[in-house]
Amino acid sequence: MEPNLRARLRAGDPDAFGVLFDEYAHAVYNLGFRLSANRSAAEEVVSVTFLEAWRRRSRIDPGGEPLRPWLLGIAVNVSRNLARASRRHQAALSRLPPPPPMPDFSEELAGRLDDEARLSEVGKALGALRREEREVIALCVWSELDYATAARALGVPVGTVRSRLSRARSKLRKLLPAAGEPAGGCEQVLSNREKRGPAETGGNR
Amino acid sequence: MNADDPRGGDLAELARLLSAPAERELPSGRQQVLREHLMSELRLASPPADKPATRPRRKPSIVIAAAGAAALAAAIVLALLPGSTPSPSPATTRLLAKIATVAAGQPSPPVRNSQFWYIKSWVSNLVCNGGSGNNCVLEKPHEAQIWQSVSNLCVTGLLRDDGQDTPLKFSTNYLHCPYQGGVHDPTYRFLQSLPTDPRALLSLIERDMQGQLPRPEEAFTTIGDLLGAAIAPPQVSAALYRAAALIPGVTVVPDAIDAIGRHGVAVAYTFRGIRTEWIFSKKTFRYLGARDVNVATGSSAGVSAVMRRAFVDHAGQIQG
Numbered sequence: 276m277e278p279n280l281r282a283r284l285r286a287g288d289p290d291a292f293g294v295l296f297d298e299y300a301h302a303v304y305n306l307g308f309r310l311s312a313n314r315s316a317a318e319e320v321v322s323v324t325f326l327e328a329w330r331r332r333s334r335i336d337p338g339g340e341p342l343r344p345w346l347l348g349i350a351v352n353v354s355r356n357l358a359r360a361s362r363r364h365q366a367a368l369s370r371l372p373p374p375p376p377m378p379d380f381s382e383e384l385a386g387r388l389d390d391e392a393r394l395s396e397v398g399k400a401l402g403a404l405r406r407e408e409r410e411v412i413a414l415c416v417w418s419e420l421d422y423a424t425a426a427r428a429l430g431v432p433v434g435t436v437r438s439r440l441s442r443a444r445s446k447l448r449k450l451l452p453a454a455g456e457p458a459g460g461c462e463q464v465l466s467n468r469e470k471r472g473p474a475e476t477g478g479n480r
Numbered sequence: 481m482n483a484d485d486p487r488g489g490d491l492a493e494l495a496r497l498l499s500a501p502a503e504r505e506l507p508s509g510r511q512q513v514l515r516e517h518l519m520s521e522l523r524l525a526s527p528p529a530d531k532p533a534t535r536p537r538r539k540p541s542i543v544i545a546a547a548g549a550a551a552l553a554a555a556i557v558l559a560l561l562p563g564s565t566p567s568p569s570p571a572t573t574r575l576l577a578k579i580a581t582v583a584a585g586q587p588s589p590p591v592r593n594s595q596f597w598y599i600k601s602w603v604s605n606l607v608c609n610g611g612s613g614n615n616c617v618l619e620k621p622h623e624a625q626i627w628q629s630v631s632n633l634c635v636t637g638l639l640r641d642d643g644q645d646t647p648l649k650f651s652t653n654y655l656h657c658p659y660q661g662g663v664h665d666p667t668y669r670f671l672q673s674l675p676t677d678p679r680a681l682l683s684l685i686e687r688d689m690q691g692q693l694p695r696p697e698e699a700f701t702t703i704g705d706l707l708g709a710a711i712a713p714p715q716v717s718a719a720l721y722r723a724a725a726l727i728p729g730v731t732v733v734p735d736a737i738d739a740i741g742r743h744g745v746a747v748a749y750t751f752r753g754i755r756t757e758w759i760f761s762k763k764t765f766r767y768l769g770a771r772d773v774n775v776a777t778g779s780s781a782g783v784s785a786v787m788r789r790a791f792v793d794h795a796g797q798i799q800g
Contacts, residue, residue: 289522440490
């Protein structure tokens with residue numbers, strides 16, 4: 276299906292972009308959320324990323340790389356400077372219905388606040404890293420791209436991805452010494468993960 | 481996480497240190513809202529399926545082209561936009577005409593395909609940590625030097641940002657190499673191929689805004705990027721300035737300051753509370769830099785100053 280889909284994407288068939296959206300909106304949203312720790316920013320990343328993909332559709336090579344890393348690479352660039360990236364698409368964004376107010380008290384809400392607290396904790400440590408290091412973490416650790424694919428998505432050499440990850444690791448070791456021991460931080464993580472249920476496995480396509 | 485992943489210890493340890501935050505679904509209903517929004521935007525931007533080459537909505541502007549620049553600008557607004565924005569004032573048009581004349585008179589050295597353009601700037605960007613509008617600070621001005629192939633984006637260039645080198649490598653997996661770029665990622669050879677008639681040039685820039693309706697703010701942004709972050713042949717530079725004079729809503733700011741404190745006169749466009757200024761020397765009318773100003777607070781949301789533009793033989797080679 277992919278070669279045909281690519282041809283339709285390249286030709287500017289809106290329905291093909293609908294298929295692309297159904298397939299990858301989730302992955303883009305997650306990456307945007309992890310880089311911004313903010314739900315409405317993550318939604319904006321989704322919209323702008325797919326509008327950017329449309330703008331760059333002539334570069335889709337019919338026999339090229341998988342589309343997911345390509346989209347994630349765009350999403351990293353969009354997240355990097357959302358204000359600037361959105362400016363190109365302001366007119367379109369102005370037509371996007373605003374997000375509804377927070378849902379009523381519910382377990383779902385509690386779970387979300389929990390996630391945001393967790394993200395903010397991790398975010399403090401991540402804040403000590405360079406932006407480039409955070410991005411390779413988001414792509415390689417959380418979105419599970421391999422080094423070579425992440426390098427292509429970011430448009431940098433593989434060695435650069437590797438060295439950014441190494442630098443990030445040594446910085447974080449100093450910042451999070453307790454979590455460095457497999458038992459300590461991980462239990463916390465596991466208890467968070469159990470709440471997540473099946474969504475965990477759905478994200479890795 | 482993939483336990484048997486051969487990617488080495490860094491990833492495994494990072495995963496343990498940071499623990500992936502929860503995968504999450506878009507809030508219920510929002511995925512559908514975002515999808516419908518995307519589809520309606522793309523349909524707006526798509527040419528009719530049976531006539532992909534023609535753009536009926538653009539025809540009125542071509543018909544009226546003979547009626548003069550001001551009338552044309554108005555016609556474009558009427559043809560393309562439901563609202564109305566004033567055409568640039570005579571003072572704005574005169575300033576841009578003067579700037580264009582100076583640009584057209586610049587020397588145009590011969591350029592070989594193997595060369596790189598070299599642009600040295602001082603820049604200070606608004607850096608946001610998380611989301612739009614929150615947590616944003618203006619970073620300290622720093623030097624940025626860029627080398628990019630004049631003929632092929634598949635050739636690795638170089639960014640030296642605040643002393644740190646980053647190779648600029650476009651992923652060749654997504655390009656047909658050699659690639660001369662486009663309006664949004666131009667090479668010198670691409671810019672040489674552009675029309676020097678301002679109306680044709682503006683029309684081409686608008687056509688390249690795939691994904692959205694032609695909007696004045698997008699044309700202004702695109703032209704601004706070409707002026708500040710590229711080297712265009714003199715006649716194309718001149719045409720870019722003359723094209724800007726056709727964009728409704730473009731105004732003059734009598735005094736603006738670039739990233740290294742040079743005062744100049746600016747050509748500006750205000751959109752959603754941010755005034756983007758292209759700053760020019762009041763004496764020579766040459767491009768100095770650009771600035772984004774938050775209209776409500778008067779604070780800068782990004783500023784640059786171009787120090788040097790040249791063609792060199794190797795990435796990393798410094799000239800002047």
